[in-house]
Amino acid sequence: MKSVKVVVVGAGVVGLSTAVCIAEALPFCSVTLLADKFSPNTTSDVAAGIMFAAQFPDVPQEQQKNWYKDTFDHLLKIAESKQSPEAGVMLFSGYQIFKEVPVQKKPIWAEFVFGFRLMSDRELERFPDHKFGQAFTTIKCECTSYLPWLEKRFRKAGGMVEQRKVNSLEELSGSYDIIVNCSGLGSKTLVDDSQVYSVRGQVLSVQAPWLKNFIRDGDGKTYIFPGIHSVTIGGTRQDDDWRMEVSKEDTEGILQRCCRLEPSLSKAKILHEWVGLRPSRKNPRVEREEVPMHGRKVPVVHNYGHGGYGVTLAWGTALDALGLVRQCLHEMLPQARL
Numbered sequence: 001m002k003s004v005k006v007v008v009v010g011a012g013v014v015g016l017s018t019a020v021c022i023a024e025a026l027p028f029c030s031v032t033l034l035a036d037k038f039s040p041n042t043t044s045d046v047a048a049g050i051m052f053a054a055q056f057p058d059v060p061q062e063q064q065k066n067w068y069k070d071t072f073d074h075l076l077k078i079a080e081s082k083q084s085p086e087a088g089v090m091l092f093s094g095y096q097i098f099k100e101v102p103v104q105k106k107p108i109w110a111e112f113v114f115g116f117r118l119m120s121d122r123e124l125e126r127f128p129d130h131k132f133g134q135a136f137t138t139i140k141c142e143c144t145s146y147l148p149w150l151e152k153r154f155r156k157a158g159g160m161v162e163q164r165k166v167n168s169l170e171e172l173s174g175s176y177d178i179i180v181n182c183s184g185l186g187s188k189t190l191v192d193d194s195q196v197y198s199v200r201g202q203v204l205s206v207q208a209p210w211l212k213n214f215i216r217d218g219d220g221k222t223y224i225f226p227g228i229h230s231v232t233i234g235g236t237r238q239d240d241d242w243r244m245e246v247s248k249e250d251t252e253g254i255l256q257r258c259c260r261l262e263p264s265l266s267k268a269k270i271l272h273e274w275v276g277l278r279p280s281r282k283n284p285r286v287e288r289e290e291v292p293m294h295g296r297k298v299p300v301v302h303n304y305g306h307g308g309y310g311v312t313l314a315w316g317t318a319l320d321a322l323g324l325v326r327q328c329l330h331e332m333l334p335q336a337r338l
């Protein structure tokens, strides 16, 4: 019998990853996933999905490395399996280029991707505005395929799914023993977190099957990422901008900047334009607390605020969230072997 009821709020890449980790590792728990939006309508669906992360100021470096490595290893297994096209996960190679030589020439994740090296002068010749570059093979995870694939995996592990808006965590406390909050930007109101803000991003998907290698400007605003069915080009990073409409001006800016890096894009057909609001925070919040609700203390595990790196860190932070759920269970059921 499933004796402990766990609810996960949020069906983006973070919520689904967390729900799968819990349902697969703790079969004696009944796990329900609640969200008001599912794929293809989440922010995660807009993500270009390249495995790339910046550093958060207050999270220990080792923990950030683990988040990256755990996610990379998990996605690599999928990319190397026959599930790769259905799950939308693939290996790809390319360049990250910089107008000025960065202080940190080798990012903390350099040891996890394949074949990390600095670009040669000859390779840099085609980018006359850029002085420095890194070449490596990494992973692209396309969430419009990956999220439905994860949801299937979650259901297979016995998970239940319900579409519903949650107005306060208190409304869940009567029905569930442990609440896991993966509501991304929704946490601003759901748990009243004033540190959460939006960083707007606009991207285009274009038809350019001749492009196989990615190019990313180190400023994070301009990129060309070939994928399974189309090429994602972007983008924008607009702080505290909550507009969900596609901006014509942004589209023109994206095309202009990307064509400067890859002139053949002027021949590409635009397939789709997307906007997403990155759920940003100074540091992601992966922690647990006991919240008084209706006369009892309810264990709440938070996992949100991944900003522009949610796809890259989702599996790693989901494993940490699973560890926090286990801690809650140990306290609730001290005799149990978990």
Ligand SMILES: Cc1cc2nc3c(=O)[nH]c(=O)nc-3n(C[C@H](O)[C@H](O)[C@H](O)COP(=O)(O)OP(=O)(O)OC[C@H]3O[C@@H](n4cnc5c(N)ncnc54)[C@H](O)[C@@H]3O)c2cc1C
Pocket: 009, 010, 011, 012, 013, 014, 015, 034, 035, 036, 037, 038, 042, 043, 044, 045, 046, 047, 048, 049, 050, 051, 052, 164, 165, 166, 167, 182, 183, 184, 185, 186, 187, 190, 200, 201, 202, 203, 234, 235, 275, 276, 277, 278, 279, 304, 305, 306, 307, 308, 309, 310, 311, 312, 313
């Ligand atoms: C243009 C763009 C490009 C990006 N590129 C990359 C990239 O290349 N690599 C990378 O790693 N990341 C990238 N990102 C960032 C990535 O998309 C996010 O970090 C990630 O999607 C966050 O996932 P999430 O699950 O936390 O949030 P979301 O995907 O926003 O999911 C939140 C979920 O919570 C639910 N929810 C919220 N509030 C409530 C409520 N009150 N009741 C019920 N449900 C609720 C929502 O309905 C949704 O299901 C990009 C983002 C953008 C916009």
